[in-house]
Amino acid sequence: MSQTRLRAHRPARPLLYLMPAIALLAIFFLGPILVNSVIAFTDMGVNLRVGQFTLLNFERIVQRDGRIPMVLMTTLIYVGSTLFLFNVGLGALLAMTTTAIPEKLGNFFRGLWLLPRMSPAVLYGMLWIWIADPTPSGLLAQVTIALGLPTVNLRNDYPLMLVVLANGLVGASFAMVILTSSIRSIPAHLANAARVDGASEWGVLRHVVAPALSQPIRFITIYQALSLMTTYEYILLITGGGPVYDSTPYALYIYRRAFENGAYAYGAALALGLMVIGVVITLLQWRLTDMRSTFAAPKIEVL
Amino acid sequence: MAQITLTNVSKSWGETRVLKPMNLTIEDGEFVAILGPSGCGKSTTLFLLAGLYAPSAGEIAFDGHDVSRVDARDRNVGIVFQSYALYPNLTVRENIAFPLRFKSVGKPETARRVEEAASLVQIGALLDRRPSQLSGGQQQRVALARALVKEPNILLLDEPLSNLDATLRIAMRAELKAIQKRLGITTLIVTHDQIEAITMADRIICMNNGEIAQIGTPDDLYRRPNNLFVAGFIGTPPMNRVKGHATGRVLKVADESFQLSADHSGDVTFGLRPEDISLVAPVDAPLSGLIASVEPMGREVFYTVDTPAGPIHALEYGETVRHATGASVGLTWKPELGLLFDATGDRLGGLHPDLSHSADSRTAALQPAL
Ligand SMILES: Nc1ncnc2c1ncn2[C@@H]1O[C@H](COP(=O)(O)OP(=O)(O)O)[C@@H](O)[C@H]1O
Ligand SMILES: [Mg+2]
Numbered sequence: 001m002s003q004t005r006l007r008a009h010r011p012a013r014p015l016l017y018l019m020p021a022i023a024l025l026a027i028f029f030l031g032p033i034l035v036n037s038v039i040a041f042t043d044m045g046v047n048l049r050v051g052q053f054t055l056l057n058f059e060r061i062v063q064r065d066g067r068i069p070m071v072l073m074t075t076l077i078y079v080g081s082t083l084f085l086f087n088v089g090l091g092a093l094l095a096m097t098t099t100a101i102p103e104k105l106g107n108f109f110r111g112l113w114l115l116p117r118m119s120p121a122v123l124y125g126m127l128w129i130w131i132a133d134p135t136p137s138g139l140l141a142q143v144t145i146a147l148g149l150p151t152v153n154l155r156n157d158y159p160l161m162l163v164v165l166a167n168g169l170v171g172a173s174f175a176m177v178i179l180t181s182s183i184r185s186i187p188a189h190l191a192n193a194a195r196v197d198g199a200s201e202w203g204v205l206r207h208v209v210a211p212a213l214s215q216p217i218r219f220i221t222i223y224q225a226l227s228l229m230t231t232y233e234y235i236l237l238i239t240g241g242g243p244v245y246d247s248t249p250y251a252l253y254i255y256r257r258a259f260e261n262g263a264y265a266y267g268a269a270l271a272l273g274l275m276v277i278g279v280v281i282t283l284l285q286w287r288l289t290d291m292r293s294t295f296a297a298p299k300i301e302v303l
Numbered sequence: 304m305a306q307i308t309l310t311n312v313s314k315s316w317g318e319t320r321v322l323k324p325m326n327l328t329i330e331d332g333e334f335v336a337i338l339g340p341s342g343c344g345k346s347t348t349l350f351l352l353a354g355l356y357a358p359s360a361g362e363i364a365f366d367g368h369d370v371s372r373v374d375a376r377d378r379n380v381g382i383v384f385q386s387y388a389l390y391p392n393l394t395v396r397e398n399i400a401f402p403l404r405f406k407s408v409g410k411p412e413t414a415r416r417v418e419e420a421a422s423l424v425q426i427g428a429l430l431d432r433r434p435s436q437l438s439g440g441q442q443q444r445v446a447l448a449r450a451l452v453k454e455p456n457i458l459l460l461d462e463p464l465s466n467l468d469a470t471l472r473i474a475m476r477a478e479l480k481a482i483q484k485r486l487g488i489t490t491l492i493v494t495h496d497q498i499e500a501i502t503m504a505d506r507i508i509c510m511n512n513g514e515i516a517q518i519g520t521p522d523d524l525y526r527r528p529n530n531l532f533v534a535g536f537i538g539t540p541p542m543n544r545v546k547g548h549a550t551g552r553v554l555k556v557a558d559e560s561f562q563l564s565a566d567h568s569g570d571v572t573f574g575l576r577p578e579d580i581s582l583v584a585p586v587d588a589p590l591s592g593l594i595a596s597v598e599p600m601g602r603e604v605f606y607t608v609d610t611p612a613g614p615i616h617a618l619e620y621g622e623t624v625r626h627a628t629g630a631s632v633g634l635t636w637k638p639e640l641g642l643l644f645d646a647t648g649d650r651l652g653g654l655h656p657d658l659s660h661s662a663d664s665r666t667a668a669l670q671p672a673l
Contacts, residue, residue, distance in 0.1 A: 187386060187388060189384045189385075189386055189388040190388050190390065192350070192353075192355045192375070192382075192384070192388070193382070193384060193388040193389075193390075193449075194390075194401075195354075195355065195374075195375040195376055196353055196354075196355070196375045196376070196378075196380060196381070196382045197376070197401050197402040197405065197449070197453075198376040198402055198404070198405030198406065198453075199376060199405060200376065203405070207390065207401075208390070211390070211391075211392040212392075
């Protein structure tokens with residue numbers, strides 16, 4: 001008989017295991033926020049020199065910067081329409097249609113929609129510039145000329161619509177992928193039960209599919225709203241935020257103020273504002289949609 | 304309430320044929336079980352009746368009306384799925400009321416019928432819970448109430464008891480049967496459990512490999528199986544099956560010879576149920592051997608006897624173990640209980656080996672003259 005000693009259960013050391021994650025968060029997340037917060041209270045410009053600590057940047061945001069109301073409006077339209085029409089609406093539609101058709105065809109379509117996400121942003125931006133180009137070589141111009149319609153200059157006349165389209169067509173694939181798996185995980189016989197109970201195919205969509213999608217849609221809404229508020233790469237590439245500031249949402253405005261005008265400290269103050277807006281929206285949505293209920297208990301016990 | 308008729312109904316998924324052409328009639332108010340091993344096409348048959356699958360060929364009729372191309376929602380059938388398929392986002396009350404949403408049933412009427420269906424299956428106290436807060440047995444009752452609330456013409460049950468524990472299963476068997484008799488509703492229950500089929504159903508459809516092996520009362524299937532499949536599938540422990548060869552009136556099994564009640568020639572299988580065998584003294588018994596194992600099972604004792612024809616199982620009722628392992632015993636049975644099947648597995652009706660001549664034929668077998 002071998003001498004096996006029964007060792008009592010000892011709690012693991014959570015701090016030890018979390019250390020790498022905590023370190024990463026501190027260096028790449030908390031650190032920048034701290035630096036940004038400090039810069040926001042200075043008069044730093046392109047020379048990176050701090051002359052004095054001041055509240056002037058905040059006073060400028062609230063009182064003197066006349067572009068702020070318009071930028072906020074642009075942000076609301078841009079985020080709102082991209083989010084609801086494309087990132088959630090089109091994504092859900094794609095998920096539902098590609099799971100309703102034969103599986104191979106569905107996979108093909110989903111693959112197609114994922115392509116722009118996989119291609120480099122610059123290439124995708126160039127594509128849209130070519131589409132919108134008002135000269136006879138542009139795609140849209142070729143179509144309008146062939147149909148005998150007047151040419152439109154999308155980048156000049158409808159810049160916001162153009163950036164919503166460009167962002168939305170890429171953004172829809174996120175919801176498409178998540179919602180496809182949600183639809184797939186609906187027990188097969190639930191739809192059959194509804195059919196026997198008297199539901200039409202629309203009824204199945206409404207009573208079986210829609211309820212299964214509501215939780216993931218809440219998550220997608222929160223996640224995509226934040227991501228749309230803070231990213232601007234396609235806008236910068238396609239319209240550059242113009243003409244003038246017509247297609248400049250808040251995040252791009254920060255960039256333009258900081259790096260086009262060289263007002264680093266002012267940009268930092270604006271960025272702090274964006275952070276506050278983001279936190280407020282997240283907390284609001286957390287409360288309104290009962291996100292906590294979607295969290296599952298941990299599968300392994302560490303503490 | 305409805306009579307169901309299937310005429311040459313078959314089903315294929317692409318190239319694979321899951322159901323071979325099937326003919327059958329189920330009478331109004333009948334309780335019929337579809338019994339067969341896993342994957343033989345029981346659920347497929349049920350879903351064809353529900354209208355969830357369209358038949359590849361043939362006609363399904365309710366009360367003489369062809370419903371083959373009628374949508375599931377217009378067939379007025381109630382179905383309980385094996386997984387219960389309750390709507391997770393709805394309460395028990397809303398689940399049961401769900402089918403009534405699609406009928407012109409007013410609010411007070413809906414409430415009354417939900418209460419009625421719920422009390423029929425005894426879940427009146429659970430109406431405000433969600434499916435995730437119910438045990439398997441309770442979910443099964445909710446699914447049954449949801450199927451019954453619309454007063455369907457036909458009730459279809461797909462292995463409704465298979466996810467319940469043994470005690471609950473026995474209780475639910477009796478309860479389901481009582482509900483069916485009370486409502487008089489034409490009911491089909493799918494099961495792979497023969498006890499379930501035998502205890503509940505008026506008639507059993509025994510299926511194998513996408514075709515009907517036999518339709519009949521539980522007694523028909525047990526005592527007069529049409530073929531070896533039914534003979535082997537029905538009954539626990541299963542029927543003893545021994546290969547032999549018939550020439551004229553003589554049946555040879557291993558080294559033993561038996562007299563046949565009629566002429567037959569060719570390879571045959573001899574079948575005998577364990578409980579039909581009596582263990583006696585080896586002298587004068589048609590077959591004898593040594594006891595290889597003894598398993599007392601409470602009410603009965605299960606013996607395995609090594610005979611020249613191979614191992615034979617025998618059941619003796621009573622608690623006492625009367626024979627020890629290694630003892631030499633004789634096996635005897637009422638001749639008409641021994642069944643013979645031909646080379647293709649079909650039963651040879653009216654043909655049994657006769658025991659009275661066995662002593663002669665055994666001596667005859669020792670003298671190679673015969
Ligand atoms: N949708 C389907 N597509 C292809 N094959 C199927 C489908 N449904 C069932 N089958 C096949 O049909 C056979 C019978 O299935 P089923 O009726 O579910 O069996 P049972 O209920 O008797 O266990 C199985 O071999 C199964 O693989
Ligand atoms: Mg099945």
